[in-house]
Amino acid sequence: MNLTHAARRIHAARFFALLGLALLLGALPRPDYARQLTxxxxxxxxxxxxxxxxxxxGRNYDPLVDHEVQRVHWLDATHFWYRDHDASGDRFFEMDARTDQRLPAFDESKLAAALGKPAGKPLDAKHWPHAFDFRRLPDGRLAVAIAGKHYRCDLSGAGRCTQEKTGLKGVDGHAERSSDGKWLVFARDWNLWLRDEATGKVTQLTSDGVANDGYATESFGPMTSNGAVVRWAPDSRSLVAFRLDLRKVKDMYALVTRVGHPKLESWPYPLPGDKHVFMVRPVVIDVATRKVTPLQMAPEQQLGSWNDVQWAPDSKTFALVSTSRDRRQEWFRIADAATGDVRTVFEYTAKDFYQGWYGRPDWQYLPASGEAIWPTEQNNWMNLYLYSLKTGKMLHPITTGHGDVIQVLHLDRKTRTLWYVGVGRTPGMNPYYRQLFKVNIDTGKTTLLTPEDADHRITMAPDGRYFVDSYSTPTTPPVTVLRAADDGRILATVARTDIARLVATxxxxxxxxxxxxxxxxxxxxxxxxxxxxxxxxxxxxxxxxxxxxxxxxxxxxxxxxxxxxxxxxxxxxxxxxxxxxxxxxxxxxxxxxxxxxxxxxxxxxxxxxxxxxxxxxxxxxxxxxxxxxxxxxxxxxxxxxxxxxxxxxxxxxxxxxxxxxxxxxxxxxxxxxxxxxxxxxxxxxxxxxxxxxxxxxxxxxxxxxxxxxxxxxxxxxxxxxxxxxxxxxxxxxxxxxxxxxxxxxxxxxxxxxxxxxxxxxxxxxxxxxxxxxxxxxxxxxx
Incomplete structure (x- = not known):
């Protein structure tokens, strides 16, 4: 290209100006948003x-956090065990709530060695999987669950564990143990089966279940588990289950790819507006006679794992709750276990939807006094109300004011005292912090049992006399204490979490x-x-x-x-x-x-x-x-x-x-x-x-x-x-x-x-x- 002398001078001037600008920019620090990460x-x-x-x-476990009591397991009304962890590894302690005495829950080295033999590989006695649980059997042995397998362990001598021949092979989901601990019920091939816990013998409890019309599984919507959903009577002579009818529900599909032909998966999956959804027909099953008694009520939709059943202490009746498809109507019903007769006690209608409960039902069935406790948001907050089983009318509020009742932990029917977890009920506190309260269901007199300005994770003893409280905030690690349930006084400090090693990183x-x-x-x-x-x-x-x-x-x-x-x-x-x-x-x-x-x-x-x-x-x-x-x-x-x-x-x-x-x-x-x-x-x-x-x-x-x-x-x-x-x-x-x-x-x-x-x-x-x-x-x- 031919350029005149003047043009060449202009071109050169622009070049050197741009070069100077580039050099200047190169000498300046690069902005934060234009760097190479390594x-x-x-x-x-x-x-x-x-x-x-x-x-x-589990996602909330950190080996750099010491002495964090993540779970407490009550063995009985006065004894619980927990895992303690620090730089040296894991230890398990058992604590007596009456005396505050704590002792090793078992010999960790001996149990690890005993479990390693049937497992075919050694188990590190200092580092136990999070998925570990145990309970004591009447004969002194330990029933151990670890990594999805179950063992019976005798630590009286050298230590010996045998893997349970449960008869549960192929069962995807949980089994339910009877109230007296003698039986285990599980679902298989669309029917219910019983295992004698003493002998391990397995027998079939029902026989008329067929594909897509079987018993008691929690297979619904996104869930495809075969876990048994039943509620044992207190006397362990009968249980409540249901027939689950999926036959008319339309399927969802997925394609599993592999070398060669792919595999087509299908499962029932109803969508909004579908005419046919999962339907259940509640039944009572007599364990001894295998008699199945359907409840005298129309089939109803399955909206979850069907935990809305509570037995009377005498095992003669039980209460259950039904929900309309639009979630606006709830029916509180009582069923006769012997005949299957059902009586609707009252109906509750919400403006848009009934919120229900978080995790498990917070309503209570009080047949001896002819009452029920029912949670509603009728005052813009989830509170508890006392209802008459005779008239179906609300008698009076039990809890009042701002803040939600999110879980009922225990009800003492003799003293008429109820313990519940509440949020947002203490002015000036983070409304998401959980606290434990007790309330008299007749007078409404309420006592706060966990006053610390923190979130409280509560594990209550079976009889309601004690509870373990682990309290913390997003910025302060947990302190775990044993408290008396009558007034919340601290009886012992179980553990104080130490995050020094975590902070050091x-x-x-x-x-x-x-x-x-x-x-x-x-x-x-x-x-x-x-x-x-x-x-x-x-x-x-x-x-x-x-x-x-x-x-x-x-x-x-x-x-x-x-x-x-x-x-x-x-x-x-x-x-x-x-x-x-x-x-x-x-x-x-x-x-x-x-x-x-x-x-x-x-x-x-x-x-x-x-x-x-x-x-x-x-x-x-x-x-x-x-x-x-x-x-x-x-x-x-x-x-x-x-x-x-x-x-x-x-x-x-x-x-x-x-x-x-x-x-x-x-x-x-x-x-x-x-x-x-x-x-x-x-x-x-x-x-x-x-x-x-x-x-x-x-x-x-x-x-x-x-x-x-x-x-x-x-x-x-x-x-x-x-x-x-x-x-x-x-x-x-x-x-x-x-x-x-x-x-x-x-x-x-x-x-x-x-x-x-x-x-x-x-x-x-x-x-x-x-x-x-x-x-x-x-x-x-x-």
Whole structure:
């Protein structure tokens, strides 16, 4: 190219000006969001993932935390055992609640050696699997459960364990032991079977169960277990079970891939609006005669593991609760065990849905006094009320005021005293902290038994005289004490958790915070995670870890945990990680929990945005221009909702196994919180407001979709429907399908976690991740 002299001078001037600018920029420090991360950066973050190498330890176990009593097992009314752990390993102690005396629960070396022989491999006496349990048999032997196997162990001499020949081979799920401990009932081949605990002999209890119309399994919706669901009478002569009818329920499918022909899996899975759902017919079974007596009532839908049965102490009657399909109506009924006659005592109708109970029923059947205790939210909080079994009328409130009753632990029918776990009932305290109360069911006089400003995890003795209380906060480790149930006085300190070894590794606790909800008035609670090398002069991108509920929130518990998933690990890579329980999640008022009833596409996202904006105004080191979000299952759903409803706020999303359209998810889920499916003449429905694929055109940022290919909880069709809509909208996105894994990712979890880190590092922080980092804990599981 020919240039004039003047043109050459101009060209040269521009070149040297640009060169000078480049040299100047090269001399300036590079911004935080444009650097190459190394294996060392990822390795430092990986230290904050689940630390133990034992896949059976459970997610809340940390070998660097000493003297944390995670579980207490009552052997009888006055003795309990617990595991103690420190740098030297595990020890097991038994404590006498009457004397405060504690002794070794057993000879750990002898039991480990005895268990190692039938297992065919040595057992480390200093490091026991988390999945370990034992109980004492009347003859002094130990019944031991470890790693899914059962043993009978005699430690009186040299020590000998024999693996139980249970006759339970092939049984997927649990078995139920009779009230007197003599029998074990389990489900197999659509029928119930009995095992004599003394002899091990197995006999068939029912014989008319057939495929998809059998007895007592908890196989419903996303659950495919064969575990027996029965309730033994106090005298162990009979039990309540049910016939489960799946015959007309439509199937869901998954394709297992392998070399050669794939395997097609199918299982009954009703969807919202389906005519046929799982139906149960309650029955009473006489153990001695094998007589099956159906209850005189119409078949009803199975909405869970059917734990809503309570026997009378004399074993002659029992109470049960039925629920309407729309979850608005509840029927309290009493059945005669001998005849199967059923009487409806009262009916309770909620405006939108009956919240029910968390974990197990909190209603109580008091046949001797002709009363029942029934929980409702009629005053905007879950309280307990006394009802007459004769008239079906409410007699009076038992508990009153603000705060929820979330679990009844014990009822003394003689003294008319009830012990319950409550939240939000102490003004000025974090409303998610659990506390134990006792109340007189006649006068309503209430006593707080655990006054410490902390979350209390309670394990009560069978007769209600004592309880073990482990209390902690997100920033203070647990103190475990033995208390008297009459007044809460501390009888002994069981253990004080020591986190010195954990802190020495650089661990820091999350930062608790409060913000206002979308309405500007309701206080929300959350936890914030900063890098351990935090620099307040830097600007950090934000990652919102979300789980919208409605059955639980993002945080799950405000008790102490050394790790909460990958929150701190992700923060180590240069992020501020936020977890916030938005409106619509449990343990608050009824109006709080129903903030977006009928609009599940809400997913607490307006509260997440409001909270993050307040935090960013409070902390200038939070960068509102770089906000990402991620979650699993319901959190995956919420992540996609956030990316599509608020694409200018959330720039990057990582969505795992999400139910992106509840029309394609288990019917009982959507029909409780979205309402019964109503299809309109124009082709729309009341479920359209939660269907993410209808908003696919709104996507602007980087979105990753992850799902197991044979997910039997959230069918993969949820992801494919969204993918189809994104493609039709000509949107770029990423997807990872995990082969032959279900709702969680099993051995692929380390890989998926690493890919998530890479995704946020590259697209949210603007950095470059190390190439295929290979230092993730191999035992990491979801």
């Amino acid at each position: 294996d060392a950066d990822y390795a430092r973050a990986a230290k904050f993932l689940l630390r133990s190498t034992d896949p059976l330890v 650089g661990w820091v606790p999350p930062v608790p915070f409060t913000v206002k909800a979308r309405n500007g008035t309701t206080t929300l609670y959350g936890l914030l995670y900063k890098p351990t090398n935090f620099d307040p002069h830097k600007k950090y991108p934000i990652v919102d870890f979300v789980y919208p509920g409605p059955q639980i929130g993002s945080i799950a518990t405000f008790s102490f945990r050394s790790e909460r998933g990958s929150n701190q690990a992700l923060a180590e890579l240069g992020f501020i990680v936020v977890t916030l329980d938005g409106m619509g999640t449990p343990y608050r008022s009824a109006s709080f929990q129903r903030a977006w009833y009928g609009d599940m596409g809400d997913d607490t996202i307006p509260d997440q945005i409001a909270g993050i904006k307040q935090l960013a105004a409070r902390y200038p080191w939070m960068d509102l221009d770089r906000v990402g979000i991620w979650g699993h299952s319901g959190g995956g759903n919420a992540t996609v909702s956030a990316m599509l409803h608020d694409p200018d706020f959330f720039k990057v999303g990582w969505a795992e196994s999400g139910n992106y359209d509840n029309r394609d998810y288990y019917y009982a889920w959507g029909e409780k919180w979205e309402g019964l499916l109503v299809k309109h003449k124009n082709g729309t429905s009341n479920y359209d407001n939660q269907a993410s694929e209808l908003l696919a055109k709104n996507l602007k940022g980087h979105l990753m979709l992850v799902q197991g290919s044979i997910d039997d909880n959230v069918p993969i069709s949820n992801t494919y429907l969204l993918v189809s809509a994104l493609m039709k909208a000509n949107k770029n996105f990423d997807m990872l399908i995990v082969p032959n894994e279900r709702h969680h990712y099993g051995p692929y979890t380390p890989y998926i976690t690493r890919r998530m880190w890479d995704f946020f590092v590259r697209y949210l922080a603007g950095n470059t991740p190390p190439h295929e980092f290979d230092g993730m804990p191999k035992s990491l599981t979801q």
